[in-house]
Amino acid sequence: MLGGAFGGKGTVQLEPLTYLASKAVGGKLVKLEYEREEDLITAPCHIGIEATIALGVNNEGKLMAGRYTFLIDSGAYTDQAAGITRAAAIDCTGPYEVPNVWCDSYCMYTNHPFATSFRGYAHPELTFAVERTMDQLAKKLNMNPVELRKINVIKQGASTPTQTYLTGNNIGDAEKCLARAQELIQWEDGQRIELGNNKIIAKGLSLFWKTSTTATNAQAGAILTFESDGSVNLNCAAIELGQGTKTILAQILAERLNMDFQKIHVTMELNTQYDPHQWRTVASSTTFLAGRAVLAAADDAISQLKRTASIALQCTVDDLEVGGNRVYLKANPEYGVQIQDIAMGYKFPNGHAVEGQVVGHGRYIQRHLTPMDQETGFGKPGPWWSVGVQGVEVEWDSRDCSYKILKAVTVLDGGTIINPAMATQQMRGGMYLGLSFASSEGYVFDEEGIVLNPQLRTYQMLRFGEEPCQYLVDFIESPSADGPYGARGIGEYGVIGVPAALANALSTAAKVELSTLPLTPETIWRVRREGEI
Amino acid sequence: MIPFDFAYYKPTSIPEALETLDTVTRDGQKAMIFNGGTEFITFARMNKIVADAVIDIKGIPDCQVIEIQGDDLIIGSGVPLNKIAESGLFPLLGETVKQVADHTSRNKITIGGNLCSQLMYREGILPLLLADARVKIAGKEGEMTLPLEEIFNMEITLHPNHFLVQIIIDQAFANCPYVSLKKTRLSKIGYPLVSMAALEKDNRIRIAFSGLCEYPFRSLALENSINETNLTVENRITKALAHLPSSPVNDMLGSGVYREFLCKRMLEEVIQGLMGGRS
Numbered sequence: 001m002l003g004g005a006f007g008g009k010g011t012v013q014l015e016p017l018t019y020l021a022s023k024a025v026g027g028k029l030v031k032l033e034y035e036r037e038e039d040l041i042t043a044p045c046h047i048g049i050e051a052t053i054a055l056g057v058n059n060e061g062k063l064m065a066g067r068y069t070f071l072i073d074s075g076a077y078t079d080q081a082a083g084i085t086r087a088a089a090i091d092c093t094g095p096y097e098v099p100n101v102w103c104d105s106y107c108m109y110t111n112h113p114f115a116t117s118f119r120g121y122a123h124p125e126l127t128f129a130v131e132r133t134m135d136q137l138a139k140k141l142n143m144n145p146v147e148l149r150k151i152n153v154i155k156q157g158a159s160t161p162t163q164t165y166l167t168g169n170n171i172g173d174a175e176k177c178l179a180r181a182q183e184l185i186q187w188e189d190g191q192r193i194e195l196g197n198n199k200i201i202a203k204g205l206s207l208f209w210k211t212s213t214t215a216t217n218a219q220a221g222a223i224l225t226f227e228s229d230g231s232v233n234l235n236c237a238a239i240e241l242g243q244g245t246k247t248i249l250a251q252i253l254a255e256r257l258n259m260d261f262q263k264i265h266v267t268m269e270l271n272t273q274y275d276p277h278q279w280r281t282v283a284s285s286t287t288f289l290a291g292r293a294v295l296a297a298a299d300d301a302i303s304q305l306k307r308t309a310s311i312a313l314q315c316t317v318d319d320l321e322v323g324g325n326r327v328y329l330k331a332n333p334e335y336g337v338q339i340q341d342i343a344m345g346y347k348f349p350n351g352h353a354v355e356g357q358v359v360g361h362g363r364y365i366q367r368h369l370t371p372m373d374q375e376t377g378f379g380k381p382g383p384w385w386s387v388g389v390q391g392v393e394v395e396w397d398s399r400d401c402s403y404k405i406l407k408a409v410t411v412l413d414g415g416t417i418i419n420p421a422m423a424t425q426q427m428r429g430g431m432y433l434g435l436s437f438a439s440s441e442g443y444v445f446d447e448e449g450i451v452l453n454p455q456l457r458t459y460q461m462l463r464f465g466e467e468p469c470q471y472l473v474d475f476i477e478s479p480s481a482d483g484p485y486g487a488r489g490i491g492e493y494g495v496i497g498v499p500a501a502l503a504n505a506l507s508t509a510a511k512v513e514l515s516t517l518p519l520t521p522e523t524i525w526r527v528r529r530e531g532e533i
Numbered sequence: 534m535i536p537f538d539f540a541y542y543k544p545t546s547i548p549e550a551l552e553t554l555d556t557v558t559r560d561g562q563k564a565m566i567f568n569g570g571t572e573f574i575t576f577a578r579m580n581k582i583v584a585d586a587v588i589d590i591k592g593i594p595d596c597q598v599i600e601i602q603g604d605d606l607i608i609g610s611g612v613p614l615n616k617i618a619e620s621g622l623f624p625l626l627g628e629t630v631k632q633v634a635d636h637t638s639r640n641k642i643t644i645g646g647n648l649c650s651q652l653m654y655r656e657g658i659l660p661l662l663l664a665d666a667r668v669k670i671a672g673k674e675g676e677m678t679l680p681l682e683e684i685f686n687m688e689i690t691l692h693p694n695h696f697l698v699q700i701i702i703d704q705a706f707a708n709c710p711y712v713s714l715k716k717t718r719l720s721k722i723g724y725p726l727v728s729m730a731a732l733e734k735d736n737r738i739r740i741a742f743s744g745l746c747e748y749p750f751r752s753l754a755l756e757n758s759i760n761e762t763n764l765t766v767e768n769r770i771t772k773a774l775a776h777l778p779s780s781p782v783n784d785m786l787g788s789g790v791y792r793e794f795l796c797k798r799m800l801e802e803v804i805q806g807l808m809g810g811r812s
Contacts, residue, residue, distance in 0.1 A: 035534075037579075399798055400716065440719050444785040452785050463720055520719045522791045 003242030006433065007117030010282045011079050013043055040454040044116035046437070047081055048073030049088075051129035055098075061141050063152045065100040068092040070126065074107050075114030080121075082107050086372065087213050088122035090381045093161050094130035095174050095209035096152040101161050103377070111449040117282065123210045123496045124434060131206040131500035132515055135507065145504070146187060149178060149207050160211075160385070163378040169481045170384040172413025172488070174207060176476045181205060181389035181411040184472045192508050198399045201406070204504025205391045206497035211382030212283035212489055216369035220289035221276025222297040224253070224360035230325050230340030231263040232301075237270050237278035238290040243491055244422040245286050251418055252291050252484050256298040258323035259339075276363070284489030287418065288383070289364055291484030296362025308342040308355040367482075384480055384488045388412035390431070390497035392468075396509035401521040401528070403506065405435060408468040412493055413476040416486030420475070423490055428471045430494015436462035438499035442518050535577040540586040541567075547671045547698065550590055554694050555673070557586045564588055566696045568611050569641035571634075572650055582651075595698050596645070606702040610645025614657070617644060623702060626660040628713035629730050633657070635722045645697050649689050652724075653782075655749050656715075658685065659730035659741035662751040664706035669699040687748035709734050712806040716795045718786045726787040727795045733807045740803060745792055746779045759804065770800045 014032055021030045034043060049072055056065040070088045074081030085107035092103040118124075138148040153174045159165050182188065185203055193201040222236040234253055238245045246266040254261040267275075278290065306317045309327035313320070313335065321330045328336025337346075345356040372379040393407035410427040417423045440460045444452040453459045479486025499517060507514045512527045540557070544550040557564040562585035567573055570589075576582035590596050596611035599620055606622055615636070618627035633656055634642060647657040658681075666681045672695040681700075684690060691697065711732040717723045725744035732739055738759050741751040758772035774793065781789035781796070 400795060402716075402719075458785070460718070460720055460723060463722055466720060518719075522718065522787055525791060525794070 006119040011116040046118040047115040049125040070105040077114040080117040172387040174387040185391040202509035206500035208497035218279035219365035220293040222293040226343035237275040239281040284491035292364035297360040301360025386414040392501040401524040414490035415480040415488035427494040434495040434498030543589040568643040568646040614639040625711040667701040
């Protein structure tokens with residue numbers, strides 16, 4: 001399965017309309033379909049943003065103060081844009097230590113189509129603004145852009161803009177990500193290389209972070225039942241969108257039960273009537289929340305299995321271990337019982353039966369999260385920060401300002417990576433998404449705010465064949481004590497730093513400061529022309 | 534979804550097609566010639582085209598011809614763009630039409646459909662303007678062969694009960710040195726900001742443009758400037774641009790100023806490519 005919702009399904013818009021339609025005809029089955037044009041202008045879309053950033057440094061290049069102003073274009077209604085506005089403020093500095101911070105983040109009504117969540121939830125947008133500013137600051141200080149990042153990168157022992165204290169557990173290692181990204185993009189070989197024949201190779205980097213701002217009481221649940229052949233059914237309300245969450249949860253369960261992965265059956269369909277409650281499948285929080293719930297359910301099932309086994313084996317629970325589809329004596333592993341013989345209870349040779357079926361249940365709820373203080377904005381909005389570095393290498397044509405994307409690099413620290421192949425693919429998909437909207441996408445409005453390009457013919461996305469010639473992905477794994485097997489969240493991150501990295505690369509190539517998206521050849525040409533006039 | 538009902542006819546000969554056209558329109562109904570159908574479907578869906586009947590001419594053998602006959606290359610109006618490109622019979626035309634839409638669409642889009650497109654690009658016409666092509670039209674009066682210029686001025690205009698059967702190109706043009714260029718907003722696939730086709734015949738450069746102005750064109754005055762070999766390349770181009778039939782298009786794909794800039798760059802490339810910059 002592949003695909004995703006990228007935030008667009010984090011809201012409801014079709015659903016209430018369909019409900020009302022069905023209600024109007026006495027509950028009959030109805031179908032609501034948007035034509036492409038309707039979908040583009042009626043259904044919610046991706047926010048717009050205007051950002052102003054001022055940074056102050058001392059002579060050594062250490063950031064002393066930052067002032068951030070974000071205007072978020074929410075369109076005609078507020079949906080997730082309000083939450084996005086808040087998220088922008090929470091992480092406004094980017095992954096840097098800034099002792100003095102002032103941030104104003106405004107959710108603005110405009111006469112545009114209304115916006116909802118888009119992968120990254122304010123972070124691709126704020127990262128674009130912050131990282132363009134950092135590159136320009138580096139130029140002013142006559143410093144290599146990487147040097148400026150190294151001096152200021154946030155580490156354990158520091159605190160975030162909202163004063164959340166950072167430990168080894170709740171933030172990844174951005175410095176290691178930076179070093180590895182430099183290697184992958186061959187930064188030391190030069191950031192701007194003239195090839196002759198009007199072609200220029202240029203590289204751009206960006207540093208980024210994100211926490212997931214779930215509800216303070218966000219939680220997940222999991223229920224396990226067993227089949228008579230000893231296989232396990234995993235019931236959890238995490239939604240499979242193509243991100244592979246069901247596979248991850250099955251892996252976690254198989255690991256904890258020390259059981260063959262093939263013996264785990266995950267229910268794909270969900271029904272809120274009988275599935276355990278899951279906050280939502282958004283915010284890169286599912287592996288973390290649902291993973292912990294699955295572990296709790298597994299431990300619950302294990303204790304029930306041991307109890308039944310202790311009766312069958314006539315020993316104490318503490319002497320037993322679970323593994324290889326059996327429950328056995330730690331001291332003498334050959335002495336044990338098959339899970340299939342106890343999962344539904346144990347029947348003695350004389351016919352007596354005890355204990356009954358194992359039903360494992362588990363839950364996990366966020367710990368110690370708080371809303372932002374009304375006066376100061378301080379609070380603990382999320383359980384951890386994942387961090388990363390992304391880089392883009394372009395080949396730019398100085399004659400017509402057109403360009404080709406050669407390399408896109410991601411190095412992410414999201415804690416333990418449970419499924420490296422899927423995680424790598426998720427990063428690639430995120431990079432493509434970010435490169436598409438940074439290079440090509442955007443509504444075109446006329447003077448009355450009417451969308452002139454509500455079709456895929458005219459709202460242009462990056463096509464197959466236009467993706468980077470090379471995707472390079474690596475992970476730094478700084479485990480989290482809270483996450484399942486040390487995992488934090490990684491789902492959204494592939495998109496976050498890429499627009500900034502592309503803009504940094506093209507700014508380096510064209511020797512102008514590019515601060516608007518999308519980055520078409522004409523927009524680059526205009527900025528260069530304005531500089532020459 | 535196409536929000537109206539319409540009749541579909543697929544004649545297998547020119548007389549049958551003409552008769553169908555006649556019968557349908559006699560009752561005051563509106564009939565459209567249908568080839569690949571990509572444009573009809575796209576516009577009908579958006580209520581920008583309405584028709585009571587479509588007459589699909591792909592079933593007429595004359596419209597499917599693509600072969601050399603004597604000194605001429607004959608291409609039926611119903612031949613899909615990909616087939617023209619793959620044939621290699623007129624490389625400049627092949628290169629030019631390969632730039633239209635995307636590969637899958639080009640399996641359906643025909644040369645006739647592209648020439649008669651309601652959109653302003655009609656890029657397939659550029660090599661035909663350069664090659665002094667002729668067209669074969671079918672009407673009640675019989676089949677007529679005319680110079681392309683006679684039915685083309687910014688767009689193709691045909692009598693409502695006539696249709697385009699074939700395009701005839703003198704073989705001498707098919708193998709001239711040529712340059713085919715297209716610049717877009719960003720992606721290779723998409724409408725052109727500027728599309729240029731050029732060839733060299735008898736030591737003279739011929740050029741035609743699409744996307745730059747609101748219609749495809751070839752201007753002799755502009756060509757003369759490009760061929761003034763006693764001037765520098767830069768001066769030739771400046772002189773040429775003074776002969777644009779109208780100001781460059783300014784739309785959401787690109788501004789007029791940027792189009793003009795691209796045009797200059799592309800003209801340099803054409804001059805370099807065809808005459809090697811020799812003066």
